[in-house]
Amino acid sequence: MTQLKTIIVDDEPLALGLMKSKLKKFDSINIIAECKNGREAIAAILELEPDLVFLxxxxxxxxxxxxxHKTQPELTPMVVFATAYEQYALDAFKVNAVDYILKPLDDELVARAIHRAEQRHQQHDKAQEKSNLISAIEAIRSHREHPKSLTAKDDKKIVVKDGDQITVLKQDDLKWVDAAGDYCCLHANGETHIKRTSLTELLExxxxxxxxxxxRSTIINLNFISKVKSLxxxxxxxxxxxxxRVKVSRTYKTAIREFLELNPGKKDLTST
Structure with missing residues (x-):
């Protein structure tokens, strides 16, 4: 089996570790470098000439x-973007034959991306790859110039309106959220705020x-986890x-298991 020399790039250590753990399950993937920023990625592509980059x-x-933009066309590897972007960006990727996986990372989409890379490897045209990537990037940037057509996912604040009072919550202060019918209870800074929205809409x-x-009815901020007890x-x-304390159902336990793999000290060693 041909192995694809692979580089993974993410500035978030948790995300980088999670991507690595998922890719190591595939025999066709040989991770040759892990990069924490764009500068390291550019240097690694130049020095190592990978077949594939998860970026x-x-x-x-x-x-x-x-x-x-800073990668020479003749060195451009196959690229899989890891993104939390909205549909307009995904459409641009699809039109220009650029692969992507959505955050939070999904096993099925990761497997799909690897399968496509395996199929493309033999006929990979590096110069054409960069052309496709640039076309997708320019399409996305043209949308950014018209922000009314976008739903910004990088907004770091949540606005809660209660009668005549408006509260602006920072995402970093939001500890957990639970849904109650057409409303969500937002727990932050020792207080609970009520916002009329669905849990799905808020999660987006x-x-x-x-x-x-x-x-099914609860979201947590992983940054606030101090201990995990298994049941x-x-x-x-x-x-x-x-x-x-919040209970995690079996259906959604994967996120916590992955968190524990990267933060073993957070687990209560006396738990069952």
């Missing part, structure tokens, strides 16, 4: 698109690297900041 888009200073606005659904039947309790 995060949203990175500071030099983002994923900048990496493509939150940073997918930090916020995960752990129950019979594959369920968990997570302590958030040491003061609040």
């Amino acid at each position: 995060d888009i949203d990175m500071p200073k030099i983002n994923g698109f900048d990496v493509i 606005k939150l940073d997918p690297n930090n916020f995960k659904r752990v129950h 019979p039947k594959g369920e968990f309790f997570v302590e958030l900041g040491g003061q609040e």
